[in-house]
Amino acid sequence: MKHWCVWTLMAAGSIAHAGTACPADYGHRLVDWLAADQAVRSAMGGVIADERRLINAMETLGARHARDFGALLRVCGWPDQRVWGEEAAKAAWMLAQHADDDVAFQETALRALRRAADQGAAPRRQVAYLTDRILSNRQRPQRFGTQLQAVDGRMTPLPIDDPANVDQRRAAHDLQPLSEYLSEAQRRFDAR
The missing domain is CATH 1.20.1050 (Glutathione S-transferase Yfyf (Class Pi); Chain A, domain 2)
Structure with a gap:
């Protein structure tokens, strides 16, 4: 470095x-x-x-x-x-x-x-993750769907504000679509 x-x-x-x-x-x-x-x-x-x-x-x-x-x-x-x-x-x-x-x-x-x-x-994606972390810590809906929880063995996002437009916000911050993110998170969860 x-x-x-x-x-x-x-x-x-x-x-x-x-x-x-x-x-x-x-x-x-x-x-x-x-x-x-x-x-x-x-x-x-x-x-x-x-x-x-x-x-x-x-x-x-x-x-x-x-x-x-x-x-x-x-x-x-x-x-x-x-x-x-x-x-x-x-x-x-x-x-x-x-x-x-x-x-x-x-x-x-x-x-x-x-x-x-x-x-x-x-990276803009880091802004998205930290934004969601803060919103989740404040018990408010997240914007990008980055914060997840396991519910009955399935990885699901914590509540999302305006979920219909989440993929548009994710794309603007260089994040993959939410469905792909959830699939990857589920694979990691299942492999643990």
Whole structure:
């Protein structure tokens, strides 16, 4: 992964506040935080002797990542995938997705992600996923059908606002049709 000097970052629009340098290891921090997040989540999928302890660990880690990433986000802005690399940008998005206990942080991250996507610095599909995650966390219908649940062994989307036009919204955010997404999710669910 290539990291460029601060003047290149400012030219690319990745620095949120003029004159404030982003740490050179911004991307590495995001990737490391995601690795820790995924390790805890992987443990949740197996046979668990002390499930409550793991849930507490996941919530504590998520809160710390939201706090630390939020501080970096204020200084650095959203990590431009063209500068920090796709791995760091994806890590940022997943960390924001997993900050379910801090919806205010998710909303801040979404604003930064949306600006980055508008500049070509982040995939539009990530905006759709984070938008739906926030709406679902707020107990509101999602817009893109990205958030699913298993009901009697079938993967189904959480409630969708204006479902007749969901595929049009999905296409505008570089997502496949909902029926294809559900089929893929069902295959993964059945294979677990």
